[in-house]
Amino acid sequence: MTHALFLDFDGTLVEIVDRPDAVAVKPGVPETLTRLSAALEGALAVVSGRPIAFLDAKLEPFTPDAAGLHGVERRLAGVLHPCRPEEHPGLRRGIEGLHEALDPVENVIIEDKGCSVAVHWRMAPAEEGRAKGLVEDLAERLGSDYRIQYGKMVAEILPALSGKGPIIAKFMEEAPYAGKTPVFIGDDLTDENGFETVNRLGGVAVRIGDGETVARYRLPSVSALAKTLHGWADLGRVDFDGVPEA
Template identity: 40%
Template sequence: MTVRYTENSAYFLDFDGTLVNFADDPEGVYVSDELRQVLTELEQITHGAVALISGRSISSLSNLIQLPLSMAGSHGAEWRVGDGDVESVSLESDAFQDIKTSLLSFAEVHGLIVEDKGHAVALHYRVKPELKALLDDYIDGDLMLGQRTDVRVIRGNCVREIQPKGVDKGVAIARFMGMPPFAGRVPFYIGDDTTDEDGFAWVNARGGVSVKVGDGDSCAQERLSDPGEVFAFLRGQLDKLRQLNDRTKSRTGSDR
């Protein structure tokens, strides 16, 4: 499917399931040199208006992508611009610490892969899909987290993540759009999961472009099938931006 092109975009990109395929071990995903090159060149040609928007921590993203890109981690609870310092908001409470302790104990007993992000805790069942129902029963039944007003349960692809309320990917995009080099551009967001819907909704409300990767209901305007199509699309965007720059330089030169 052809995704519409915009000349003055700020590019916001989810990571897992969007730029890279999932892996059994979250830290074992494969990031190709070709993807790094495209992201580097896109960041350069937009003068820095490219950011990763992820549920991962910034530490995890940095270790995997190995590029000085702007990033929002933990669904917007932490962020950095370019290779600057990491900033964050503190949403934790004693109640959340108790919830996190319970979830970590559950993960250890049942052999689930767990990410303690500080701002959130994620339990992955990709290697043990048979535990999905048991995990959901524990979250919704034993802990009754779905009834609480102070935390949100994020039901992602083979993962359940619990985080204090107050941030989401829409908030993360809004924060970047209020500062250079993103301000004044058209927001363009690509994501694949339920956590990306907040980002899609924010972008849609502001005349931007939202793209859902894969199947499933979504408020996104357009679709790509998988990370391979996302890579091809970004490479195509880069080619169009180069052509635009070349035409601009040619006109400027002819006016002299």
């Protein structure tokens, strides 16, 4: 059965860097993804916490199906269902408060995504307690319509119904994904939910790097994945021969 491939972005297609806006896609990756998408009859999507517009800018000229902001926004077959910040007035006010509290703190970064907000302390690990506390306080004030998603030295507030697992499941109901075996590749806590979903759907999960995981397979690095994707594009299919088990 043909595979449907879902790829995380940060830590998977690109290396994680100190400043989230400074990530860089290695030369040749967009071309590899273009060839692989064609081989999979278009059943390739990028599933990320980033906005879709950011993904497009980094992956150009490749413009795949995509889920951004952990599924808050999505694009399938060229039809975009965007994030609408005006539908989140409480969150918008809360983001203003985060800026007031954290802008004076050196090297703590607030990443405003419109319908979600992420606070990064990678460059200021001593500020983890303060940053997490402010995020948790805001999430509590916002109530059950929102949740916190933790990642590698980042905490993000986003709509409660979002998640990589649910959006992968939704894509799997639509052409060209329906009837295919899902494969999801990611690297972080935010991806474990997606791994659980593809496992439940009879698919295959691949973890990039170290850490406990429910994924069946593991690749050591972003570079190792790039090499694997290039090999799959040459083969014209997904093939797990030579991919180590987790």
